[in-house]
Amino acid sequence: MRRPTINMQVRMTRRGLVLMGAQLAVVAGLGARMRQLQVQEADRYRMLAEENRMNIRLLAPARGLILDRNGIALAENRQNYRVVIIREQAGDVAAVLDKLARLIPLSDDRREKVLKEVARRAAFVPVTVTERLSWEEIARVAGNAPALPGVLPEVGLTRHYPQQDVGAHVVGYVGPVSERDLEHAEDRDPLLQIPDFQIGKTGIEVREEQALRGSAGASRIEVNALGRVMRELDRREGTPGRDLHLTLDSELQAYALERMAGESAATVVMDVRTGGILASASAPGFDPNAFVFGINYDNWNTLLNDPFRPLSNKAVSGAYPPGSTYKMAVALAALEAGVLDSKRTVWCPGYYQLGNRRFHCWKRGGHGHVNLQVGLEQSCDVYYYDTAREVGVERISAMANRLGVGIPHELPLPAITAGLTPTGAWKQAKYGDAWRIGDTLNAGIGQGYVLASPLQLAVMTARIATGRAVVPTLIRAVDGRPVDPGEAPDLGLGSTALSFVRDGMYQVVNNRRGTAYKARIADPENEMAGKTGTSQVRNITVEERARGVVRNEDLPWNRRDHGLFVCYAPYNNPRYAVATVVEHGGGGSSAAAPVARDIMMRALYGPVPPLAAYPPGERDEIERRRAEEPQPQGPERPEGGSDRA
Missing domain, CATH: 3.30.1390 (Ribosomal Protein L30; Chain: A,)
Incomplete structure (x- = not known):
């Protein structure tokens, strides 16, 4: 009876050993796996666990400041x-x-x-x-x-523009990132995903976005399983954007806007030695602060429907027929080509006959015998019809390009117009039509297809004044480090040709018969040279000429001529060039020349020009106004002078 018992024990012992072995194998496998997880791959799983527990949040950097040449803030950051x-x-x-x-x-x-x-x-x-x-x-x-x-x-922090409308068209404004911004963004900066993050929308704010934006910081935060923030573990602030110092003088810019108040106009002031733009004013202005958080519908509609177009940067985007201010380019083209000299005269009876068509001079009775100096001084259209026909539009346009007209200047601003200096090939390509002699005559007085911006006219004036290819600039320094504009190369124009044109511009302002004599600077140390211009925006029919051309003041505002004036001073040692366009202002001598003269005097003398610098006929009025108003104001426009050219 014992043997079966012994066999059963043996069988049970074998079964137990098999089971124990299996258990040991499982435990050994688990141990090996635990060793792999806890020892061999410990760093990997520790990192994963940390990542599940921590989030990284971006911190927006402080946006770079935009300052004028004197360190006055044009765009700053304020606590919000x-x-x-x-x-x-x-x-x-x-x-x-x-x-x-x-x-x-x-x-x-x-x-x-x-x-x-x-x-x-x-x-x-x-x-x-x-x-x-x-x-x-x-x-x-x-x-x-x-x-x-x-x-x-x-x-x-949020953007703030302490000068409001002063410099608004140049500086621009920022606004929250939109879906459209994200769709068109060339960079994939994660900062753009931050709710309500502000980026440049117009002006320098958008053109210098990368420099102004800076780089993101980061905050490492602990979150729970639902993603709720529990605490901040550490923080690294971002790198602020770069500060930009502009060439603008905000005081001169403000005065230019004040002087153009009530007009749809634009003025550019340049330092002819460096190309620095001291003022680029477009009137009326607007307050960029209204756009920072999104402008409301009513205010937007008001700006959009204003016939004076306050949102348009007319100084660089406005393209206008330059009128008689273009005559310097025509004269230089003819002088350089050898088809014109100072002795050549043209008879002006008040019109130029081309076949059965008459091209009229602004002076109905004519100027009589006209040479180069008188042609500029009194802005004789017939003289320049004849000169343009002799020299041809190809040479005229080439010279205009050389002087800075008809080309887009590289500035950190959007929508800079190239203007237009037409040629035969251009007209054929644009309209499928041949260039005609009448087109050349119109171009000779800055009409027809010719278009230029106030910026281009200022560059042209600076180049004539210096004989150098002055290039306009807006950035003076970045983070306090000066930006060297370099020395402008020589234009390669003959000194005699330049001297003839400069002398004609001097006579425009300082000769009693000059079209801008009433707007001269009387100080011999700071005499000004300039050129008036008037560009038509409507056709004058034969019937209207027969009964008498309707005066500008009797026309609706939007059918009146544009008034233009370009100038530089001092004549003997040029420092500044000014170009002013007054939309539908009438004659250049009455609408634009007084404005440009006053802005030039502000640049030369500061807030209070000496009374002796004004023409004698204005001094009593200036003195009276100064006595009534402690703060210096721009003087009234002088009366008299030609209303044309």
Whole structure:
């Protein structure tokens, strides 16, 4: 009876050994795997665990400042007090917003937008309720925090333009990143994904976006399984954007806008030695601060429908027939080609006959015998019809390009016009039509197809004044490091030709018969040379000429001539060039020359030019105005002078 028992024990022992072996194998496998996970791959899984526990949030850097040549801020960053709300903490968001509205301004429209945004985002994500609060308003919110669950007062930075409309067209403005911005962005900077992040929209703000933006910082935060922020572990601030020092003089810029008040006009002031733009003013201006957080519909419509086009940067984007200011290019082209000299005269009976068509001079009775000096001084159209026909449009346009007209100048600004210096090939390509002699005659007085911007006219004037290919610049320094514009190369024009043209421009302003004599500078040390221009915007029929051309003041505003004036001073040692265009202002001598003269005097003398610098007939009026107004103001336009050319 014992043997079966022994066999059973043996069988049980074998079965136990097999089971034990299997168990040991499993334990050994688990141990090996645990060793692999905890020892061999410990660093990898530790990193994964940390990444599950931590998030990296981008920190927007401070945007670079934009300053004028004297360090005055044109674009700066200001503290922006704002209020945000977190849905999961607020509970009844609508009720909390109603309470908040009793403490700070909160429109019904904004309230609805906040409710939609809160519903769209995760419960723990903060949503901006309102921004740009005063210290008193943010303090009221903070003081009532116990009654406002989920409401948090915050402070950040936002763009501010302290000079408002001064420099608005040059500096531009910023605004929140839009979907369109993201679609067209050439860079994939993660900063663009930050809610309400501001980027340049126009002007230097957009053209120098990369330099001004800076680079992002980072905040390492601990979050829970739901993604809610628990605490900040460390923080690395971003690199601020670069500060840009412009060539602009904000005081001169402000005066230029003031002097053009009530007009649709533009003025450019250049330093002829460096090419630095001291003023690039387009009137009327606008306040860029209105665009920083998004302009409302009514204000946008008002700006858009204003016939004076306040949003347009006329100084660089406006393309106008240059009128008689173009005659210097025609004269230089003819002098360089050898078809014109100072002794050549043309008879002006008041018109130029071409076949059965008459091309009229602005002076109906004619100028009589006219040479180069008188042709510029009195702006005789017939002289330049004849000269243009002799020299040809190809040479005229080539000379204009050499002087800076008809080419887009490289500045950190959008929508810079190239203007137009037409040729036969251009007309054939554009209209499929041959160039005609009549086209050349029109081009000879800056009409027809010819177009130029105030910037181009200022460059042309600076090049004539110096004989060098002066290049316009706007950036003077970056982060305090000067930008060297380099020395402008010689234009390669003959000194005799330049001397003839400069002398004619001097006579325009300083000879009693000159078209801008009433707008001269009387100080012998700072005498000015210049040229008036008037460009027609309508056709004058034969019937109207027969009964008498309708005066500008009797026409609707948008059918009046444009008034232009270009000048440089001092004549013997040029420092500044000025170009002014007054849209539909009438004659260049009456509308544009006084404005440009006053701006030139401000550049030469500062806020209070000496009375002796004004023509004698203006001094009593200037003195009276100064006595009445402690702050210096631009003088009234002088009376008299030709209303044309």
